[in-house]
Amino acid sequence: MFDLVSRLSQYNNLMWSGSLETLYMVAMSLFFAIVLGIPLGVLTTITRSGHILPNKYLNFILDGIINIGRSIPFIILMVAVIPFTRMVVGTSIGTNAAVVPLSLAAIPFMGRVTDNAILEVDNGVIESAQSMGASPSQLVFKVLLPESLPAIILGLTLTAISLVSYSAMAGAIGGGGLGDIAIRYGYQRFQLLIMLETIVILVVMVQVIQRIGNLIADSFDHR
Amino acid sequence: MIRIESLTKVYKAAQGDIEAIKNLNLEVDDGEIFGIIGPSGAGKSTLIRMLNLLEKPTSGSININDINLTELSSVNLREARQKIGMIFQHFNLLSSRTVLRNVAFPLEIAGVSKKKRLKKAKELIDLVGLGDRENAYPAQLSGGQKQRVGIARALANDPDLLLSDEATSSLDPESTKSILELLARIREEMNLTIILITHEMGVIKDICDRVAVIEEGEIIEKGSVFDIFAEPKTPLTKKFISAVIDFNLPPGIVKHLKEERPGEMVRVSFVGEKTHQPYISYLVKHYSVDANILYGNIDEIQGVPFGTLILDLEGDLENVENSIAYLKSEGLNVEVLDNV
Incomplete structure (x- = not known):
């Protein structure tokens, strides 16, 4: 047992920096998912027929963007957007480069999650705010978003966890992070222990993210 | 004053157009509690939701204090x-x-400063009797308490008009009573006009001044609550009233009575000071008929006593007819019940 720990401990630095890289990639793409994915979801919902700003054409386009983004397998998306990644960050290798395809996957994902969350807001509540004279922007910021906040936070948690696993895939094309370590050390050099350790770290990471997400969502949930 | 003119709502449907409200006209005075009652599907919900344009009318106009809501721009409508x-x-x-x-x-929607709006909200919460629950969340309240919050919220901008869309329909009888009392009280205190829709005649009887009965998108009967209760004209109105004042006799008793004795069964309704007069004993003394009281009830509608009696009048047909004529001549509302 001691032997095992000491053999693994020589990779502590590597594991630590790999974990940080993974967290960095997840955090950065989560940031873009929040900044772009949530508005995408909100616009999709409110332009649906019968919602607060119905617009058939805009809704068709936005819903299409979400569906297309969600239907491309991540491993293919990653390769397909390499030219775009080069254009944005100047290289297609490394954690910064990985953030581009990760964000492109996370934005439509978060868009759909937000769309679903906002659709759950009771129509009667929206109507009551309309009966008070609320404008569409007041409806979004004072009714739809606050009322669906717990669901949106759980959706963000779901997105974050998907990003952890996507980021491991990004390791396959030189994206860095724990996935990269698992492939280079565990797979290519047959170091089974390294492979296992990265899996354990990933499992712990996912557990912690889910716990934190649940706690935050609960704290906003007064239903 | 609220003036609704030729209001029509047509829903487009695959099977053809559905006319939910048909060329409806209505005036409601300031400070009045006006009730609209109808069975489900009659269009009453559509009607009340058109009054603040949550539902857009197909044609017609809604004038509140001489402002035609249907002509307002979306910004002015919000105001x-x-x-x-x-x-x-x-x-x-x-x-x-x-x-x-x-x-x-x-x-907050109206752009009132935080300090002012919290002060006003606290006053309203006290007004509706929820002073100690201001920091509770809706999920922690009972149905009656939630509706009190709803009422306080509806009053926040000092409205001229309050619309009530089945506000007591999901409450227990106890809460219904207290919410109706609250509505009657705020009408007095704030000189508010209230238009309410309901399917419960009890609500109409308890707080409304006037009532309109609506069926299939049309007003079939309209008048002061008192008049409607005293002399309902349409079968639907009678049905609604019988839910509150039940003068239907058990069929077994009716059968029994009809078989055994000659005579007529009559429903007598009487209002105001007439409730104090001893008509029945006069009848028995002077027309040699026997009066058997099968049902009796005295209620109060808008503060006026309102009584109903069902009598089984036994005796010669002539005597019975004379006694009925006597009751009518005294200004009582008499209805012979042929097929009870």
């Missing part, structure tokens, strides 16, 4: 809506906000 409070069957409170912030919400 006009601030002066029309609305309460709902399912309360529709924001679950993410405390009672205090729910009540302050309309003021």
Whole structure:
């Protein structure tokens, strides 16, 4: 047992920096998912027929963007957007480069999650705010978003966890992070222990993210 | 004053157009509690939701204090809506906000400063008797308490008109009573006009001044609540009234009575000071008929006593007819019950 720990401990630095890289990639793409994915979801919902700003054409386009983004397998998306990644960050290798395809996957994902969350807001509540004279922007910021906040936070948690696993895939094309370590050390050099350790770290990471997400969502949930 | 003119609502459907409201005209005076009653599907919900344009009328106009809501731009409509409070069957409170912030919400929309709106919200919460629950969330309240929050919220912008969309329909009888009392009280205190829709005649009887009965998108009967109760004209209205004042006799008793004795069964309704007169004993003494009281009830509608009696009058046919004529001549409302 001691032997095992000491053999693994020589990779502590590597594991630590790999974990940080993974967290960095997840955090950065989560940031873009929040900044772009949530508005995408909100616009999709409110332009649906019968919602607060119905617009058939805009809704068709936005819903299409979400569906297309969600239907491309991540491993293919990653390769397909390499030219775009080069254009944005100047290289297609490394954690910064990985953030581009990760964000492109996370934005439509978060868009759909937000769309679903906002659709759950009771129509009667929206109507009551309309009966008070609320404008569409007041409806979004004072009714739809606050009322669906717990669901949106759980959706963000779901997105974050998907990003952890996507980021491991990004390791396959030189994206860095724990996935990269698992492939280079565990797979290519047959170091089974390294492979296992990265899996354990990933499992712990996912557990912690889910716990934190649940706690935050609960704290906003007064239903 | 609220003036509704030739209001029509047509829903487009695959099977053809459905006319939910048909060329409806109505005037409601300031400070009045006006009830609209009808069976489900009659269009009453569509009607009340058109009064603040939650539902857009197909044609016709809605004038509130001489402003035609149907002609307003969306910005002006939003402003006009601030002066029309609305309460709902399912309360529709924001679950993410405390009672205090729910009540302050309309003021927030209207752009009132935080200090002012919280002060006003607190006053209203006290007014509806929820002073100790201002920091509770809606999920922690009972149905009756939630509707009190709904009422306080509807009053936040000092509206001229309050619309009530089945506000007591999901409450137990006890809460219904206290909510109706609250509505009657705020009408007095704030000189508010209230238009309410309901399918319960009890609500109409308890707080309304006037009532319109609506069936298939049309008003079939309209008048003061008292008149409608005293002399309902349509079968639907009679049905609604019988839910509150039940003068239907058990069929077994009716059969028994009809078989055994000659005579007529009559329903006599009488109002006001007539409730104090000893008509029945006069009848028995002077027309040699026997009067058997099968049902009796005295109620109060808008503060006026209102009584109903069902009598089985036994005796010669002539005597019975004379006695009925006597009751009618005294100004009582007499109805011979042939097929009870």
